[in-house]
Amino acid sequence: MSEVISERTVEVPWLMDTIRSIGPKELLDVGYAGGWYLEDILDMGISCYGLDSDVGRISGGTLKVDDKKKAEWTKIAERMITCIADITKYPEDGQDDLSFPVVMCISTIEHIVPCGYQNDSALDMESDITAANNMKKLVADGGSFMLTFPCGVEHFFYNRCRKTPLDHPKFIEGNYDLMVYGKERIDRLVGDWKVVDKKFWTRQSGVASSFEECDEDVALSKVPIANIPVQSVCAIRMMAP
Ligand SMILES: C[S@@+](CC[C@H](N)C(=O)[O-])C[C@H]1O[C@@H](n2cnc3c(N)ncnc32)[C@H](O)[C@@H]1O
Numbered sequence: 001m002s003e004v005i006s007e008r009t010v011e012v013p014w015l016m017d018t019i020r021s022i023g024p025k026e027l028l029d030v031g032y033a034g035g036w037y038l039e040d041i042l043d044m045g046i047s048c049y050g051l052d053s054d055v056g057r058i059s060g061g062t063l064k065v066d067d068k069k070k071a072e073w074t075k076i077a078e079r080m081i082t083c084i085a086d087i088t089k090y091p092e093d094g095q096d097d098l099s100f101p102v103v104m105c106i107s108t109i110e111h112i113v114p115c116g117y118q119n120d121s122a123l124d125m126e127s128d129i130t131a132a133n134n135m136k137k138l139v140a141d142g143g144s145f146m147l148t149f150p151c152g153v154e155h156f157f158y159n160r161c162r163k164t165p166l167d168h169p170k171f172i173e174g175n176y177d178l179m180v181y182g183k184e185r186i187d188r189l190v191g192d193w194k195v196v197d198k199k200f201w202t203r204q205s206g207v208a209s210s211f212e213e214c215d216e217d218v219a220l221s222k223v224p225i226a227n228i229p230v231q232s233v234c235a236i237r238m239m240a241p
Contacts, residue, residue, distance in 0.1 A: 004208045007233045010201045011106060011148040012037045014235045018197065019046070022144060024101040030087050030135055031108025032080070039076050049100065050082040051090065087131045088112060088124075091138065099140035105131075109189065110149045113156065113177045123168060128179065132189045139240060144196065146237045147189060150230040151200070152222040154182030157229055174226040183220055186234060193238040202232040 015037060019027070024046060029035060032050030042048055087105075091098065112128045124130075132147070139145050157174030158166040165173070181189070200219035201211035207228050219232035 004228055005203075005210045007107065007148075007150065007201075007211065007230050008037075010211045010213075010233055011235060014199055015104065015106060015146065015148070016040060018144075018146060018237055019044070019102065022102060024143075026100060027102035027104060028100040028138060030103065030105040030131075031111070032082070033077070034073050035106060036073065036076065037106070038080065042076070042079050048080045050077065050080045051085050051087060052082070053084065053086045087134055088127050090134060099138055099143070101140050101143040102146065103135050103139045103143070104146040105135060106146075106148050108149075109147055110179045110181065111177060113158070113179050128185075129188050133191070136191075136193065136240070142239070144237050144239055145193065146235070148233065148235040149181055149189075150178070150224070150232065151181045151186065151219055151234040152224050152232045153180070153220070154185060155180040155224045155229065157224075157226065172226065174229060176229075178229055180224045180229055180231075181234065183216075186236075190236065190238055192241045194241055195236060195238050197235075197237040199235045200232060207231065 019041060026047035026049065027041070028049040028051065029038060030051050032038060032048075033052040033054065035050075038048055038050070109128050109131060112131045136145055156168075156171045157176060157178045157180075158171045159175065159177045160173045179185075198216075200214050200216050202214045202219045202222055203209045204212045207225060211233060214232075219234065222231040224231050
């Protein structure tokens with residue numbers, strides 16, 4: 001089978017264009033670990049803060065990448081101010097005085113799945129919505145919140161490597177713990193925030209092909225499949241109401 005083209009091919013150019021147009025002095029990337037786009041952002045002179053619940057996936061190794069890649073990612077993280085935290089629980093009460101002109105979450109919210117990220121924790125069907133609401137608390141007045149994630153006909157996949165198979169009417173077996181967002185759940189991520197930019201892309205010819213920009217209806221009509229769940233991608237920039 002030919003190589004599967006990654007959604008980063010459309011997410012990262014959108015991200016870089018948006019950051020260039022905003023021109024922030026600093027930003028927070030939630031789920032930053034392994035985000036190689038951060039090197040270019042740091043090179044633009046922007047101070048980058050990173051929050052991630054599992055930085056060990058870079059240095060220690062739950063990620064299957066070679067040592068060279070891990071060294072590169074570690075070097076990027078050394079130029080950042082980082083913290084280990086679970087965004088479904090952060091900021092706790094009294095910790096919300098931190099704020100950033102840009103908070104971004106790239107290809108990450110879909111992994112903050114109700115069944116927990118790479119663990120066997122209990123179902124919390126609101127985990128991603130809680131995470132989005134917590135990220136919004138970290139956006140400074142007049143700042144932007146940017147999200148990218150897979151979309152289509154709503155699906156919940158659980159990693160078939162879970163110790164206990166998930167017995168839930170909404171979840172089907174897949175390669176990762178991952179959600180594919182339909183319209184209703186996208187609207188819940190946005191809540192009462194004002195959408196400044198919203199883009200959709202979909203695979204053009206065949207399930208593993210490259211992505212091209214499309215209308216929302218086309219993107220959201222695509223049915224994900226277990227081996228290649230990301231058939232369409234959504235990117236949103238929003239601001240507080
Ligand atoms: C698929 S990676 C994306 C990394 C990077 N943003 C990129 O685009 O390459 C998802 C990241 O989100 C982190 N993550 C998952 N659940 C999280 C949570 N509840 N709180 C904070 N980080 C989380 C993971 O540890 C992982 O580093």
